[in-house]
Amino acid sequence: MGRKAEYSEKPKKGPGRKARKQGAPVFRKQSFAPMEEEDKKLSHRQKQRSVKREQKKVVQKAKLLEKRAKGKQPQPVKRKTAYNSDSEPEDEEEVQQQEASSDEEVPQLVPAPKSQKSTAPKGFTDDNDAWLKPKQQKKPSKKPDSESEEEEEDEDLEEDSEAEVEDDSEGDDGLDAEESGEEEEEEDDSDDDTAQVGKLADLSDDDDANSDDDFDISGEEDNAEADSDEEEDEDDDDDDDDKLPIERANKKLKKREAKEAQLADDELLETVDRQDVFQLPTEEEEAEKDLTLQEVQQRIKDVSLVLSDFKKYRQADRSRGEYIELLRRDLCLYYSYNEFLMEKLMDMLPLTELMEYLEASEIARPLTIRTNTLKTRRRDLAGALINRGVNLDPLGKWTKVGLVVFNSQVPLGATPEYLAGHYMIQGASSLLPVMALAPQENERILDMCSAPGGKGSHIASIMKNTGVLFANDSNRDRIKAIVANFHRLGIVNAVVSCEDGAKFRNIMTGFDRVLLDAPCTGTGVVSKDPSVKTTKSEVDVQRCYNLQRKLLLTAIDCTDAKSSTGGYIVYSTCSVLPEENEWVIDYALKKRNVKLVPTGLDFGVEGFTKFRQHRFHPSLNLTKRYYPHTHNMDGFYVAKLKKFSNTIPITKEQQEEDEKQLDEAIEAEATAEVAEEAAEPEEESGQEKGPKKLLGKRAGKPSFTEIEQELKKKKREESKTKYVAKVFEQPVKAPKKPKPEKPVEQKEKKSQEVVEKTNGSEAPSKAASKKNQPNGNVPASKSDAKSFKKKKQENGNASPAKPVGKKSKANGTDSPAKPAAKEPKAKPQAKVEQQSKPKTTKLANAPRVEIDEVPILEGKPIKKQNKLKQKSKQIGQLKKSKTGANAGKKQKFKK
Numbered sequence: 001m002g003r004k005a006e007y008s009e010k011p012k013k014g015p016g017r018k019a020r021k022q023g024a025p026v027f028r029k030q031s032f033a034p035m036e037e038e039d040k041k042l043s044h045r046q047k048q049r050s051v052k053r054e055q056k057k058v059v060q061k062a063k064l065l066e067k068r069a070k071g072k073q074p075q076p077v078k079r080k081t082a083y084n085s086d087s088e089p090e091d092e093e094e095v096q097q098q099e100a101s102s103d104e105e106v107p108q109l110v111p112a113p114k115s116q117k118s119t120a121p122k123g124f125t126d127d128n129d130a131w132l133k134p135k136q137q138k139k140p141s142k143k144p145d146s147e148s149e150e151e152e153e154d155e156d157l158e159e160d161s162e163a164e165v166e167d168d169s170e171g172d173d174g175l176d177a178e179e180s181g182e183e184e185e186e187e188d189d190s191d192d193d194t195a196q197v198g199k200l201a202d203l204s205d206d207d208d209a210n211s212d213d214d215f216d217i218s219g220e221e222d223n224a225e226a227d228s229d230e231e232e233d234e235d236d237d238d239d240d241d242d243k244l245p246i247e248r249a250n251k252k253l254k255k256r257e258a259k260e261a262q263l264a265d266d267e268l269l270e271t272v273d274r275q276d277v278f279q280l281p282t283e284e285e286e287a288e289k290d291l292t293l294q295e296v297q298q299r300i301k302d303v304s305l306v307l308s309d310f311k312k313y314r315q316a317d318r319s320r321g322e323y324i325e326l327l328r329r330d331l332c333l334y335y336s337y338n339e340f341l342m343e344k345l346m347d348m349l350p351l352t353e354l355m356e357y358l359e360a361s362e363i364a365r366p367l368t369i370r371t372n373t374l375k376t377r378r379r380d381l382a383g384a385l386i387n388r389g390v391n392l393d394p395l396g397k398w399t400k401v402g403l404v405v406f407n408s409q410v411p412l413g414a415t416p417e418y419l420a421g422h423y424m425i426q427g428a429s430s431l432l433p434v435m436a437l438a439p440q441e442n443e444r445i446l447d448m449c450s451a452p453g454g455k456g457s458h459i460a461s462i463m464k465n466t467g468v469l470f471a472n473d474s475n476r477d478r479i480k481a482i483v484a485n486f487h488r489l490g491i492v493n494a495v496v497s498c499e500d501g502a503k504f505r506n507i508m509t510g511f512d513r514v515l516l517d518a519p520c521t522g523t524g525v526v527s528k529d530p531s532v533k534t535t536k537s538e539v540d541v542q543r544c545y546n547l548q549r550k551l552l553l554t555a556i557d558c559t560d561a562k563s564s565t566g567g568y569i570v571y572s573t574c575s576v577l578p579e580e581n582e583w584v585i586d587y588a589l590k591k592r593n594v595k596l597v598p599t600g601l602d603f604g605v606e607g608f609t610k611f612r613q614h615r616f617h618p619s620l621n622l623t624k625r626y627y628p629h630t631h632n633m634d635g636f637y638v639a640k641l642k643k644f645s646n647t648i649p650i651t652k653e654q655q656e657e658d659e660k661q662l663d664e665a666i667e668a669e670a671t672a673e674v675a676e677e678a679a680e681p682e683e684e685s686g687q688e689k690g691p692k693k694l695l696g697k698r699a700g701k702p703s704f705t706e707i708e709q710e711l712k713k714k715k716r717e718e719s720k721t722k723y724v725a726k727v728f729e730q731p732v733k734a735p736k737k738p739k740p741e742k743p744v745e746q747k748e749k750k751s752q753e754v755v756e757k758t759n760g761s762e763a764p765s766k767a768a769s770k771k772n773q774p775n776g777n778v779p780a781s782k783s784d785a786k787s788f789k790k791k792k793q794e795n796g797n798a799s800p801a802k803p804v805g806k807k808s809k810a811n812g813t814d815s816p817a818k819p820a821a822k823e824p825k826a827k828p829q830a831k832v833e834q835q836s837k838p839k840t841t842k843l844a845n846a847p848r849v850e851i852d853e854v855p856i857l858e859g860k861p862i863k864k865q866n867k868l869k870q871k872s873k874q875i876g877q878l879k880k881s882k883t884g885a886n887a888g889k890k891q892k893f894k895k
């Protein structure tokens, strides 16, 4: 993406013309840093050759020595430096070709020395090849001075040897002979890599000098492999012949660094070994010592080390469990997690990855935006924002609409482009489920949990405003956000609804595609919402996965397997817990005619097929996981299902049983939650809360103050004991509260009376309620009644019109709470408890009345809610007046 060029400042020109004409001063080569200076001036070939010459210096020297010893010292032949000659490059090209040639050359090169056998100096045999070795040791002298000296000397030697080769060769004279000698040399050198192995074997005792050259070099390399590091260096230098000095220097540097790192590692290990084994603190020590964060961090490292090699570093009398326990506590302390969530994460990720995950979760993810292609193109949007001082880039190759914002001089939620609907502020991960869904134009698509409409609007833009998008969410307040966003973004193909997604199959089915971006614990978005670290409990997770399973089954039921273009369901969460992801999908695979298909996302970690002792369907590896530490995006999960049959593989009874189980599990959670809620201050209960308020911020939960959260946490801890279902178990039926003796009819009668008296509307009898089903379907009576009860509680809590603290009428669930509600606002804790008690009992004793769906209270206008309040007042009065009436019974009424 192009940045705006800055033309205002022109780059300063260098020195004046005159100064530029004047070349840099030239110093004599030898005066300082001779090698490097020289290297700079040499051509590439020349450098190669000079290096090769160096390689041979030892051999040549040896030859000379021997010859001198025999009194045959040849006269050094002074010659022009061949590497400056014009003919050189041609020769070198040939050499290069030869070097580059393949193994074909080997047979040519290997026999070549034999032809020179007769001219070879005597004594180059395997018996005396040991004398060659000291020559190798000369090489490592790396001091530049000595090197340069040696080089000079070697050049002489080389010249000598070349002359010698000349003499020994078949009688070519002068420069030609030299060149041919050089060629030979180079041929021989070029042979090093390919022919050396063969040559060693081929060499006989009376091999000649040239063959010894080859042998020498090859021998050098062979020895080098086996010998010390220094020799390795030499060999590497040999390999580096055709490299630039800077490359060689770089290589050397890297090698040195690697060595140093190795040394450091060894040293560290040694130190660790020498150190006393990390001692787990005793309980007294723990209690006594208040550790600083640094000490905790150090202890985390220590324990991690012990766990990395438990056999080696453990204390004999301590178990792995003890170390893990300590580590968990320290991690909780250091990163401010509650033990529950930390345990979950520790179960899920290996230790090193866990540390990375925790670290990454402390850092905010990059701000990203999605181009609304209904209104603009990414390039244009980027240009417009850059002009406003936004520094951005494309998000990645995997998306054509995403932009990542590095920094901005303007608030991104208030730019004219934003207000004009040119983009949506969205996390990178939230683009993934829509990409997996791959919406098509003219389809009918359901976005089951849509608010605030990020993914929904993305779907609509891919559909190019064709077909129909049903954007549903059960939270009325969040629905407003969908509507606002859709208006801003210019979406005109959407129908927005406020229904419980789990019941959507009763409203409409036959969708080509369904997106279920399910409400979840939000354990993947810790960096966005750090409260997740401390507020999530096992009950929250259970509540989520029960709801998620229900929603997913409905999403599947809403999909048309016979859709000509689709029949796909995409399930996603921003949680990393397997309970909310793989386990939910695994459940759906068993309960419906669906199979997993690839998401079409070419990055992401495979979903788990096993997790601890649990085994999931093997196709779960087709699902994708995203982590902050690996993908620099929120923790996320995406699964794509294809529905292959509209029939439901389980019997109706089984299905009902499943539903019942899920409902009961959810109800049990709700009961526990109501107990908590009841204990909360009156003001809170008067607050506006959506039906899914229990599921966290992502589910539209209003944020609580710290004190409220503390209180909630406390109560949640208490309520845990009441909860029965365990993670990774089929939700166990909550023990049913003893039903009141009085049969349902009696209750219904009462409510009938009440309703008739209050507004004269029809009695909420079972039959009537059935009639009131949105599509006339018969509800799964019991479960629906329960969910209604729950909804009623929630709706009562929500009561959006209630001014906080004004007339805090409890939560609308029952009338006896009313008098308590009229108490002054600030109540002591004891009073709150007192108040909560009857409520809980009341709920527990509430009869399971077969009253089905009524138009959802949260969907009623505010005025009607007030009417309801009046009604409930009246009901309370009536109830008081009725002798022997069960005060704990819940009143049902229907509008």
Ligand SMILES: C[S@@+](CC[C@H](N)C(=O)[O-])C[C@H]1O[C@@H](n2cnc3c(N)ncnc32)[C@H](O)[C@@H]1O
Residues within 6 Å of the ligand: 430, 448, 449, 450, 451, 452, 453, 454, 455, 456, 472, 473, 474, 475, 478, 499, 500, 501, 502, 517, 518, 519, 520, 692, 698, 699, 700
């Ligand atoms: C993760 S958010 C959805 C985010 C949305 N897909 C987006 O991209 O903007 C989950 C939503 O599910 C909604 N929700 C919770 N329970 C629901 C239910 N039973 N039926 C429908 N929606 C529900 C919550 O109100 C919340 O808005």
